[in-house]
Amino acid sequence: MAKITLKKIAETLGISVATVSKALKDYDDVSPETKAKVKSLAESLNYKPNFLAQSLRNQESKTIGLIIPEIVHHFFASIIAGVINAAKKKGYLVITLQSGESYDFEKKQIELLLDKNVDGILLSLADNTVDYMHLSNLIESGFPIVLYDKITKSIHCSKVVINDQKAAFNATQYLIDTGCKKIAHVRGPLKPQTTIDRFIGYKNALKENDIEFDTSIVFEAPHLSLEDGQKIAKEIYKNHKDVDAVFAFTDLTATGVMVGLKELNVKIPEEVSIMGFSNWLLTRITSPKLSTVNQPGFKMGKQAFKVLYKEIKDRKAKTKVEFKTVELPTKLVIRDSTR
Amino acid sequence: MAKITLKKIAETLGISVATVSKALKDYDDVSPETKAKVKSLAESLNYKPNFLAQSLRNQESKTIGLIIPEIVHHFFASIIAGVINAAKKKGYLVITLQSGESYDFEKKQIELLLDKNVDGILLSLADNTVDYMHLSNLIESGFPIVLYDKITKSIHCSKVVINDQKAAFNATQYLIDTGCKKIAHVRGPLKPQTTIDRFIGYKNALKENDIEFDTSIVFEAPHLSLEDGQKIAKEIYKNHKDVDAVFAFTDLTATGVMVGLKELNVKIPEEVSIMGFSNWLLTRITSPKLSTVNQPGFKMGKQAFKVLYKEIKDRKAKTKVEFKTVELPTKLVIRDSTR
DNA sequence: TTGAAAGCGCTAACAC
DNA sequence: GTGTTAGCGCTTTCAA
Numbered sequence: 001m002a003k004i005t006l007k008k009i010a011e012t013l014g015i016s017v018a019t020v021s022k023a024l025k026d027y028d029d030v031s032p033e034t035k036a037k038v039k040s041l042a043e044s045l046n047y048k049p050n051f052l053a054q055s056l057r058n059q060e061s062k063t064i065g066l067i068i069p070e071i072v073h074h075f076f077a078s079i080i081a082g083v084i085n086a087a088k089k090k091g092y093l094v095i096t097l098q099s100g101e102s103y104d105f106e107k108k109q110i111e112l113l114l115d116k117n118v119d120g121i122l123l124s125l126a127d128n129t130v131d132y133m134h135l136s137n138l139i140e141s142g143f144p145i146v147l148y149d150k151i152t153k154s155i156h157c158s159k160v161v162i163n164d165q166k167a168a169f170n171a172t173q174y175l176i177d178t179g180c181k182k183i184a185h186v187r188g189p190l191k192p193q194t195t196i197d198r199f200i201g202y203k204n205a206l207k208e209n210d211i212e213f214d215t216s217i218v219f220e221a222p223h224l225s226l227e228d229g230q231k232i233a234k235e236i237y238k239n240h241k242d243v244d245a246v247f248a249f250t251d252l253t254a255t256g257v258m259v260g261l262k263e264l265n266v267k268i269p270e271e272v273s274i275m276g277f278s279n280w281l282l283t284r285i286t287s288p289k290l291s292t293v294n295q296p297g298f299k300m301g302k303q304a305f306k307v308l309y310k311e312i313k314d315r316k317a318k319t320k321v322e323f324k325t326v327e328l329p330t331k332l333v334i335r336d337s338t339r
Numbered sequence: 340m341a342k343i344t345l346k347k348i349a350e351t352l353g354i355s356v357a358t359v360s361k362a363l364k365d366y367d368d369v370s371p372e373t374k375a376k377v378k379s380l381a382e383s384l385n386y387k388p389n390f391l392a393q394s395l396r397n398q399e400s401k402t403i404g405l406i407i408p409e410i411v412h413h414f415f416a417s418i419i420a421g422v423i424n425a426a427k428k429k430g431y432l433v434i435t436l437q438s439g440e441s442y443d444f445e446k447k448q449i450e451l452l453l454d455k456n457v458d459g460i461l462l463s464l465a466d467n468t469v470d471y472m473h474l475s476n477l478i479e480s481g482f483p484i485v486l487y488d489k490i491t492k493s494i495h496c497s498k499v500v501i502n503d504q505k506a507a508f509n510a511t512q513y514l515i516d517t518g519c520k521k522i523a524h525v526r527g528p529l530k531p532q533t534t535i536d537r538f539i540g541y542k543n544a545l546k547e548n549d550i551e552f553d554t555s556i557v558f559e560a561p562h563l564s565l566e567d568g569q570k571i572a573k574e575i576y577k578n579h580k581d582v583d584a585v586f587a588f589t590d591l592t593a594t595g596v597m598v599g600l601k602e603l604n605v606k607i608p609e610e611v612s613i614m615g616f617s618n619w620l621l622t623r624i625t626s627p628k629l630s631t632v633n634q635p636g637f638k639m640g641k642q643a644f645k646v647l648y649k650e651i652k653d654r655k656a657k658t659k660v661e662f663k664t665v666e667l668p669t670k671l672v673i674r675d676s677t678r
Numbered sequence: 679t680t681g682a683a684a685g686c687g688c689t690a691a692c693a694c
Numbered sequence: 695g696t697g698t699t700a701g702c703g704c705t706t707t708c709a710a
Contacts, residue, residue: 005703016681021705031679051455052400053703056391056686063434063455071420072637074411080419081410084437093434093455095402098423116390116402116432226623255624262626282621284565285594287601298411344687355697360689370695392687395702 229256568595
């Protein structure tokens with residue numbers, strides 16, 4: 001089955017390609033009769049415009065790029081789903097690429113996407129991205145780009161984030177409200193803003209409640225793994241017996257702490273409350289079930305696309321583009337690992 | 340920064356566009372000097388060919404489509420990662436779309452991708468896909484398409500699968516070898532081939548070991564959810580006290596069975612061994628840790644792309660395309676939920 | 679109301 | 695060795 005083109009339609013109808021094109025787009029300088037003829041033929045031949053040709057001509061590919069740190073990860077996978085979902089509604093397709101938390105990859109992926117003439121890019125910064133020249137240049141040149149989740153204040157563009165500070169504050173406050181007095185915190189690797197923000201939220205909650213901040217019970221989980229959590233559990237058990245709650249940067253690590261403490265016969269939540277972050281699937285499977293903060297990945301993906309879409313439209317229309325930062329609300333999900 | 344085109348280079352150098360194009364492609368009918376000039380200018384101007392124009396001209400987009408049943412799913416996410424990884428190595432980008440296990444979506448997504456001139460499609464059948472006309476037409480027309488994971492025998496094209504029968508056989512055999520006599524099976528929804536194959540593997544293992552097949556201890560988990568498993572656990576506890584092992588279609592359901600039985604004070608694995616399937620993250624978090632069958636998602640994604648890539652190349656070269664089915668090996672992962 | 683012509687950026691057959 | 699030309703399929707002036 002050879003491809004149906006405008007030309008073919010034009011030829012069989014004995015009219016010009018231009019008229020066919022216009023007829024199909026409902027231009028009002030084409031007679032109703034011609035329109036009808038063209039449309040019905042196009043329909044019956046199952047004509048599909050050639051996207052490539054359209055893109056080349058219109059300078060837009062109706063495709064966006066999505067750079068994600070790790071695909072195999074519940075939260076990020078949700079984001080992908082959200083982006084694809086929102087994009088489809090506007091006739092956009094999405095090319096997904098993985099940065100693997102590496103600055104070099106991140107740069108390369110952006111290049112790849114630009115080479116492919118995507119109309120915009122959705123980006124979550126790799127953890128070790130330190131300079132932002134590659135981005136600020138792009139943005140300055142007028143290319144639509146929206147940062148999501150892992151962002152940086154050093155870059156001036158639209159962003160979609162979770163209010164990590166507030167979320168962490170609420171989580172910590174909940175622990176305090178349920179009678180915990182000595183709350184440890186397991187933080188992630190130093191660099192990303194999320195690590196910093198959740199840490200600040202935690203500290204602020206302590207301060208607000210006149211609880212002394214004790215730096216010796218703030219632990220770093222370098223890989224945010226289960227094993228990291230288990231190690232930290234031992235450390236807590238050994239040197240910080242008075243800890244009665246742990247607020248961890250992410251569910252997996254929280255689970256690690258929980259598993260570790262359970263192995264040492266610490267009762268959860270009677271002796272120690274555990275609070276995670278993200279609300280992954282696994283939180284419903286641990287025993288006891290993990291209390292956590294719901295991080296709306298799917299919504300974030302949708303929202304990020306919407307913001308990007310608006311920017312793409314605005315730029316096309318030469319409207320002034322206003323950068324904005326959208327903050328998505330989180331919700332505490334209280335299960336059985338907290339008192 | 341206006342885009343650099345061949346034309347611009349040609350103009351500044353005072354030569355023709357054609358020569359520039361050829362020089363950059365190292366055609367040997369261009370003088371070394373010209374080549375050098377062109378290349379160095381292109382380099383310094385940071386010239387990037389326009390993909391759209393190239394695609395339009397060459398009738399290939401260097402993009403493939405990937406239709407995945409569910410993105411937010413450990414196994415499928417691994418596949419996405421594998422595909423993207425392999426594709427990148429060959430200069431291909433991938434557009435991911437989700438079928439949500441719906442036949443109608445599946446059809447629509449394929450259309451979308453074809454409209455976008457992708458060079459090939461990787462597809463895992465939606466569970467409720469029943470007729471295959473949309474596919475067989477495509478394949479007949481010579482479009483490269485490779486089925487992965489959920490396939491059907493009714494379609495003649497290349498496929499990448501796990502040997503589900505063998506995997507299930509081995510899993511069941513292991514249960515038998517460790518002394519289990521009455522092994523229940525929790526199967527998935529009826530339609531997909533995977534459900535059937537794992538069931539057959541289970542049955543074959545029983546037969547091979549002269550264990551009577553008892554249809555009353557084969558349960559169906561309609562949603563393959565944790566809850567399904569929990570319900571089945573109750574049923575087993577109530578009406579089939581002699582069951583001493585459960586082989587479930589997937590880890591989540593296996594976990595459900597395990598959680599359900601534990602709530603009824605059944606000892607795992609002493610009284611009942613539990614075997615899952617897939618080796619998701621959660622298997623390392625349950626207590627006891629779940630024994631399971633490793634399903635190599637990343638590898639499957641890589642392999643699927645490779646097969647598709649070969650087909651794309653072969654078709655371009657007008658070589659005869661030979662359909663093949665690649666079977667990926669699985670591995671038993673024995674943890675603590677089995678004796 | 680219609681169509682010829684130009685052009686998006688690139689490639690390739692062919693002529694010089 | 696280099697350039698001319700034509701064309702991939704589409705859109706959009708502008709002239710008829």
